[in-house]
Amino acid sequence: xxxxxxxxxxxxxxxxxxxxxxxxxxxxxxxxxxxxxxxxxxxxxxxxxxxxxxxxxxxxxxxxxxxxxxxxxxxxxxxxxxxxxxxxxxxxxxxxxxxxxxxxxxxxxxxxxxxxxxxxxxxxxxxxxxxxxxxxxxxxxxxxxxxxxxxxxxxxxxxxxxxxxxxxxxxxxxxxxxxxxxxxxxxxxxxxxxxxxxxxxxxxxxxxxxxxxxxxxxxxxxxxxxxxxxxxxxxxxxxxxxxxxxxxxxxxxxxxxxxxxxxxxxxxxxxxxxxxxxxxxxxxxxxxxxx
Numbered sequence: 001x002x003x004x005x006x007x008x009x010x011x012x013x014x015x016x017x018x019x020x021x022x023x024x025x026x027x028x029x030x031x032x033x034x035x036x037x038x039x040x041x042x043x044x045x046x047x048x049x050x051x052x053x054x055x056x057x058x059x060x061x062x063x064x065x066x067x068x069x070x071x072x073x074x075x076x077x078x079x080x081x082x083x084x085x086x087x088x089x090x091x092x093x094x095x096x097x098x099x100x101x102x103x104x105x106x107x108x109x110x111x112x113x114x115x116x117x118x119x120x121x122x123x124x125x126x127x128x129x130x131x132x133x134x135x136x137x138x139x140x141x142x143x144x145x146x147x148x149x150x151x152x153x154x155x156x157x158x159x160x161x162x163x164x165x166x167x168x169x170x171x172x173x174x175x176x177x178x179x180x181x182x183x184x185x186x187x188x189x190x191x192x193x194x195x196x197x198x199x200x201x202x203x204x205x206x207x208x209x210x211x212x213x214x215x216x217x218x219x220x221x222x223x224x225x226x227x228x229x230x231x232x233x234x235x236x237x238x239x240x241x242x243x244x245x246x247x248x249x250x251x252x253x254x255x256x257x258x259x260x261x262x263x264x265x266x267x268x269x270x271x272x273x274x275x276x277x278x279x280x281x282x283x284x285x286x287x288x289x290x291x
Contacts, residue, residue: 031139035110038118039130046126048117048133059104062097063240064233064270068224069101072178075222076105079176080112080140086221087164087177095269096226098180099146106142118144125159135172145179164219179220231259234268241277247284254280 029048036054040047079085090098106116134141238258239250261276262268
């Protein structure tokens with residue numbers, strides 16, 4: 001009897017180890033209960049995981065990018081309504097609201113059937129598998145790729161090009177790709193790439209290397225550029241977030257602190273303005289609670 005119990009105990013341990021080698025059952029996805037998801041990998045098995053508490057931000061909270069908001073929202077509205085729309089590449093200065101704009105659009109149109117699946121760069125090789133899972137769904141899906149940059153020989157670079165081209169194996173009317181990048185072409189450009197550029201009369205013919213590097217971004221139908229904020233825009237954003245955190249209107253003293261905060265970080269971005277407001281409001285409320 002003792003040997004039998006020992007055998008059972010050993011068998012249970014073996015089963016526990018084997019369970020770790022096989023994926024959990026992630027086939028049941030509640031598309032109605034959640035709007036934001038991410039693509040995950042476990043033991044080389046990919047699955048879609050819901051995000052219980054996605055970032056809640058409204059379009060009204062994004063200041064200084066009215067033109068960009070209008071263009072991307074129009075494209076998203078067309079997509080949600082079932083009309084033709086483009087894949088979108090948002091590029092430009094860091095901290096200006098590229099990623100926040102996509103999240104805000106999800107919050108606005110989730111009730112109309114919009115869903116977002118975040119895909120990290122090293123998982124872009126799985127784009128075909130993701131599309132296969134969702135292509136028959138009634139919802140409209142944005143595959144969100146944040147802060148992209150590549151070397152030309154990376155597998156994800158080629159996989160993304162294939163999906164953007166709309167190959168027979170991957171095209172789907174209910175899927176768009178929204179990507180953000182600090183680089184317009186998402187691939188580093190070097191001086192040596194220009195050495196093979198040819199000049200025929202007044203015409204300039206870029207080298208094959210340069211043509212390859214710009215070929216990915218050209219596959220996005222809509223390009224939207226974001227630019228650094230000037231001082232007024234930065235202070236307007238800081239003022240908005242201060243009020244949002246329960247502070248009063250910006251005084252000359254607060255204004256000076258906000259400018260100093262930006263100077264120390266070498267940036268007047270929306271993200272820096274938000275970080276200043278969080279710090280300032282938190283410090284002052286903490287002091288008020290003590291006294």
